[in-house]
Amino acid sequence: MGNNKTFTTSKLKTDQPSVKVKTETAGKIGLFGAISVIFGAMIGVGIFLKNGSVFRNNNGNPWGVLLSWGLVFLIALCTAYSYGEITRARVAKNSGLAGWSSRYIGERFGRFLKITYPLMYYSLMVFILTMFFAEAIFNIIPDYARNGIDHNTINFWYIILIGFCISLLIIFVNLLSQTVFTKTIGILSLVKFAPIILIIVCGITAGCLHPENNLFIHPEAYKPETQGEFTIMGVFNSLPAIMFAFDSFLIVGNISGKVEKPEKNLPLSIILSMSISGFLYFFVTIGQLLCGQDSPYGLFESLCGDNEKLLKAFTITISCFMFIALLSCCCSVSFATVSSFDYAIENEYLFGSSRIKKITNGKRNKLWAPTIYLIFVLLFYFFIIGVPSGLWQHDQIYDGVSNCFVMFMFIVYGLVSLASIINRKTHKVPVSEVKYQKGQCLAAGIGFVGCMFVPAWNFIYTFLVDPVLDSQGSFKSWGLFYGTEGIESVYKWQAAIIFWAFIIFIFAIPFINDLIIKLTNKNYKQPLIWQKQNNNKKIIIKE
Secondary structure (H helix, E strand, O other), rough: OOEEEOOOOOOOOOOOOOOEEEOOOOOOOOOOHHHHHHHHOOOOHHHHOHHHHHHHHOOOHHHHHHHHHHHHHHHHHHHHHHHHHHOOOOOOOOHHHHHHHHHOOOOHHHHHHHHHHHHHHHHHHHHHHHHHHHHHHOOOHHHHHHOOOOOOOOOOOHHHHHHHHHHHHHOOOOOOHHHHHHHHHHHHHHHHHHHHHHHHHHHHHHHOOOOHHHOOHHHHHHHOOOOOOHHHHHHHHHHHHHHHOOOOOOOHHHHHHEEEEEEHHHHHHHHHHHHHHHHHHHHHHHHHHHHHOOOOOHHHHEEEEOOHHHHHHHHHHHHHHHHHHHHHHHHHHHHHHHHHHHHHHHHHOOOOHHHHHHHOOOOOOOHHHHHHHHHHHHHHHHHHHHHHHHOOOOOOOHHHHHHHHHHHHHHHHHHHHHHHHHHHOOOOOOOOOOOOOOOHHHHHHHHHHHHHHHHHHHHHHHHHHHHOOOOOOOOOOOOEEEEEOOOOOHHHHHHHHHHHHHHHHHHHHHHHHHHHHHHHOOOOOOOHHHHOOOOOOOEEEEE
């Protein structure tokens, strides 16, 4: 039996009181398992799905593309390094970023995230990733992969419905056996390295065999209208999509209770995963630039030339690997999502938590409550995102939503990084608890500036100034596999409306959640977002 350590920072029933940290390791995942969960959520999605918009924004200019990836990697790596110190702060297991935010910034900010994480961030990621997954299923068919899928070949409603069914299936598999689920994530995380290595090798080979397609030598070889022109605007407009590729590096924080020696393995897994991911992303992008293609399918066309049999074999192979990569991402995010809901419901941060706990009381599997809650949230997103996407007949809406929310999360990452620097003066989290690491102030400072700049650029220019100057211009930063041929793509003014509506939605949901709690639960003891605690831990209602 292990030793129990108890720490208490509040008398209220929040994530702070009477948290017991056990040293038992049975049934927990080690460093490799933690890295597998992060890789499962990170590796393969962004680099497969987002490079098309990065190439389009930069007109295929290799230096613009590489600069875009380099800037975001620097921001993400510095931010990840800063969390090597931050993640050592004592918080309730499975509270993740919300728990660290509470310790470094404050309880109200922490509560905002404790509501936002399950209701929005993770739930949206599950919903959107399974939509990407549904599109990838059709791309296994060679003709669809090479020629693209659009409303002329596949009605977009099929993708919406298949994606939603996949999300439900993955959630129920997680519910039935988390042990099998975590082992599956580990296996899939290893398998997904195969397509990345394949793309790197084939890209370099194609570049050597066909130097006329090399964008470093012939920038005009890129197909869209403007060819090879470097613009700083293109670089800045590419950053949100690339951030999607580096997001989810803190996903392991929401399963900290399942990680062996979290004080050691959490920070190490985050830093290692980010470093390896950036290295792989860089070489995949180099391979695509060498053969002048912004997608893996185009890369194989460049390599195989007129050899139809070889091209078909490569196309099927990479499609299957992309299928596995997306399945791995969906499983990892689903795993963390259920844990996030479990934590929020257990501590009654979400409206209806006490009622759903009563309904599921007595069931052997304690994950029934978070699973049921998650299903209702996914149904909500099906109607507000899935239905409009089906009516519009393309994937630009939910792809755009994914970029918007990732930008918001990077703001949070940056703020907590900044708070870790301020903590050097305030000692809000004492040094006896969190040993200060070398280079923290520099890394956290770079992370904060970068995490603030990208959203600020999009807030001010991309979704405010530019739509006013060119309202009817086509917004080419959103969209993945599904084509818009014969259908009007999103205009800049439409993208701006979607963006700002979603930003308002992000900030409104936690307040709506707490308002419903206030109206329906008169005995609720925890301070709501608009309330604060004084030094005696009593609720003070702000007039």
